[in-house]
Amino acid sequence: MKSGFVNIFGKPNAGKSTLLNALMGEKLAIVSPKVQTTRHRIKAILTEPGYQIIFSDTPGIIEPKYRLHEKMMQAVKACLEDADLAILLVDIHDDWETVDTMFQQLRLKVPAFVVLNKVDGIRTKDTDRIVAAEAFFKKAPYCKEVFSISALQKKGTDALLERVIECLPEGPAFFEGDAVSDLPMKFFVSEIIREKIFELFQEELPYQTTVLIREYKEKTTLIKIHADIIVHRESQKAIIIGEKGHMIKKIGTLARQDIEAFVGSKVFLELFVKVREKWRENEVFLREYGY
Numbered sequence: 001m002k003s004g005f006v007n008i009f010g011k012p013n014a015g016k017s018t019l020l021n022a023l024m025g026e027k028l029a030i031v032s033p034k035v036q037t038t039r040h041r042i043k044a045i046l047t048e049p050g051y052q053i054i055f056s057d058t059p060g061i062i063e064p065k066y067r068l069h070e071k072m073m074q075a076v077k078a079c080l081e082d083a084d085l086a087i088l089l090v091d092i093h094d095d096w097e098t099v100d101t102m103f104q105q106l107r108l109k110v111p112a113f114v115v116l117n118k119v120d121g122i123r124t125k126d127t128d129r130i131v132a133a134e135a136f137f138k139k140a141p142y143c144k145e146v147f148s149i150s151a152l153q154k155k156g157t158d159a160l161l162e163r164v165i166e167c168l169p170e171g172p173a174f175f176e177g178d179a180v181s182d183l184p185m186k187f188f189v190s191e192i193i194r195e196k197i198f199e200l201f202q203e204e205l206p207y208q209t210t211v212l213i214r215e216y217k218e219k220t221t222l223i224k225i226h227a228d229i230i231v232h233r234e235s236q237k238a239i240i241i242g243e244k245g246h247m248i249k250k251i252g253t254l255a256r257q258d259i260e261a262f263v264g265s266k267v268f269l270e271l272f273v274k275v276r277e278k279w280r281e282n283e284v285f286l287r288e289y290g291y
């Protein structure tokens with residue numbers, strides 16, 4: 001039996017959540033074309049005959065501009081400390097030098113695979129770029145092996161998974177049963193609602209919004225969920241609610257459909273919008289909201 005912890009790192013938008021989903025074969029992490037939608041550490045557990053892998057999808061690595069961002073960096077660092085293997089994910093279209101500097105700054109103590117993602121976006125006549133990127137990262141001190149994949153098209157992900165398993169220590173499974181995650185369902189529900197806010201609203205608003213699940217009750221025929229959408233200002237509250245409540249209704253409908261698919265049950269979803277001035281700067285609020 002092989003078992004161990006694998007943490008996925010990379011810049012926002014590198015494709016960490018997409019890779020995690022591809023490796024898990026099930027939608028777990030929230031994938032969004034916009035940056036910084038994954039604020040928490042998501043643990044996903046892949047249990048198969050012969051091995052168990054516990055994955056973490058970290059928040060994107062960024063400069064701590066706000067207090068919230070500092071917390072995100074702390075989460076990134078915390079991930080570094082308890083892994084058997086790190087996957088350093090690189091968008092092949094990004095500037096490798098910048099990414100390399102960032103990886104060096106992490107001062108990794110664990111072995112790392114550098115995984116070049118989104119190679120599906122490289123045209124056949126430009127495949128030299130992939131070869132050059134592989135050569136560049138092979139020389140990096142933190143790099144154990146280099147892989148080229150398309151997380152989106154699940155190309156090269158099986159080969160990556162195979163090598164990950166080979167590199168894990170021998171040992172019994174850490175988690176029993178076939179649970180895919182140790183995070184409460186509430187977390188996924190709040191992520192789904194946040195994902196809808198990212199889909200429906202532009203610019204700063206989604207980043208200044210958080211979602212708090214007040215109630216999650218499994219009844220005989222359905223699951224009752226009460227969630228608060230937290231914003232900074234009254235004006236943002238008005239935008240989220242929309243004229244005659246049409247925007248909040250839209251969020252609710254879209255989120256409910258996804259939550260129902262995720263939990264496999266009928267869902268009654270109640271949404272409320274609340275104003276908490278500068279919640280991102282406030283330690284008490286951050287703790288209450290689970291950062």
Ligand code: GDP
Nearest residue numbers: 013014015016017018031032033118150151152
């Ligand atoms: P994260 O911020 O690192 O978690 O990145 P996401 O997994 O949320 O992905 C960011 C964006 O890149 C999304 O629009 C994904 O669909 C896209 N993406 C991820 N992997 C691939 C890939 O292999 N190929 C292409 N073309 N797009 C990808």
Ligand code: MG
Nearest residue numbers: 016017030038
């Ligand atoms: Mg993500």
